[in-house]
Amino acid sequence: MDWILAPWPWYVSGPLIAFVMFLLLLVGKNFGMSANFRTLCTLCGANKKARFFDFDWKSQRWNLVVALGAIVGGYIGAHFLSNDNAVILNPDTTEELHTYGFESAGNAYTPNELFDMKAFNTPKTLFILLVSGLLIGFGTRYAGGCTSGHTISGLSNLQIASLIATIGFFIGGLIMIYFIFPLLF
Amino acid sequence: MRVLIYFGIGILFGIVMYKSEAASWFRIYEMFTFGSFHMYGIIGTALIVGILGVQLLKVKKVKTMQGNSINFKPKEKRVPRYLFGGIIFGLGWALAGACPGPIYVLLGAGYFPILVVVLGALLGTYFYGYFRDKLPH
Numbered sequence: 001m002d003w004i005l006a007p008w009p010w011y012v013s014g015p016l017i018a019f020v021m022f023l024l025l026l027v028g029k030n031f032g033m034s035a036n037f038r039t040l041c042t043l044c045g046a047n048k049k050a051r052f053f054d055f056d057w058k059s060q061r062w063n064l065v066v067a068l069g070a071i072v073g074g075y076i077g078a079h080f081l082s083n084d085n086a087v088i089l090n091p092d093t094t095e096e097l098h099t100y101g102f103e104s105a106g107n108a109y110t111p112n113e114l115f116d117m118k119a120f121n122t123p124k125t126l127f128i129l130l131v132s133g134l135l136i137g138f139g140t141r142y143a144g145g146c147t148s149g150h151t152i153s154g155l156s157n158l159q160i161a162s163l164i165a166t167i168g169f170f171i172g173g174l175i176m177i178y179f180i181f182p183l184l185f
Numbered sequence: 186m187r188v189l190i191y192f193g194i195g196i197l198f199g200i201v202m203y204k205s206e207a208a209s210w211f212r213i214y215e216m217f218t219f220g221s222f223h224m225y226g227i228i229g230t231a232l233i234v235g236i237l238g239v240q241l242l243k244v245k246k247v248k249t250m251q252g253n254s255i256n257f258k259p260k261e262k263r264v265p266r267y268l269f270g271g272i273i274f275g276l277g278w279a280l281a282g283a284c285p286g287p288i289y290v291l292l293g294a295g296y297f298p299i300l301v302v303v304l305g306a307l308l309g310t311y312f313y314g315y316f317r318d319k320l321p322h
Contacts, residue, residue: 014234
């Protein structure tokens with residue numbers, strides 16, 4: 001059982017992600033987690049404001065169920081399948097993060113500095129989380145997919161568009177880490 | 186019955202995301218600073234298995250559970266939307282340390298400030314839908 005409770009190595013995790021994609025294809029669906037944001041917007045009444053949200057949202061109910069499953073999966077993974085949630089990083093990365101003020105690097109799953117309940121009382125953290133969400137929501141719909149839809153599904157199907165999107169993901173990520181992080185933290 | 190299948194697939198996905206540490210903000214930072222092979226290994230092996238599997242499904246003309254042809258959605262042959270949209274998403278991915286899948290996973294794992302990211306993502310999606318006709322695609 002120890003191997004289940006320890007972090008799963010990349011060579012187990014990667015193929016399992018592909019397996020999830022195959023399962024969805026075999027039940028007639030496509031792997032893509034960000035599409036749920038559009039469905040949720042429509043459920044909140046956005047279809048009255050913009051044509052983009054005026055679509056057959058019921059055809060996307062299955063994806064909301066997958067997302068709900070992912071929430072439950074996260075709960076199971078964290079509470080029943082882990083001894084120690086700390087993520088062991090490259091020591092250089094840990095040190096780098098400590099100098100940025102992320103003291104929890106090396107001792108936690110996600111930074112306490114961002115995802116601890118104290119975040120709700122810290123304006124700067126709330127701002128960072130909100131802006132990151134805005135970029136994710138806007139960018140995924142603009143690009144027509146996220147990591148699951150483009151980097152995994154699209155590239156598996158050898159789509160040039162998904163390669164362009166994935167290159168874009170990395171350009172954006174590198175700009176954030178190398179140019180914007182030093183200003184933020 | 187179908188609902189249970191989708192729910193089960195979601196649970197499996199959530200567990201894999203959590204246990205692979207792909208849902209960890211730290212791992213995303215480490216990936217973008219090239220500190221570890223871990224995330225590249227996950228994406229790389231998912232792709233090798235994914236590409237081979239998709240080819241196999243196509244060659245063998247495998248049908249879906251409902252008996253239909255598998256719906257491989259071809260993407261449009263355009264550049265601006267994928268590049269610009271991709272860059273914008275990448276900025277958010279690195280800052281939140283989570284892409285949409287892990288966002289749900291972290292919520293389940295009990296990191297409730299991720300709800301602020303969800304709120305932002307819904308607003309961002311709304312803004313995209315609102316300004317869609319004015320954006321270069």
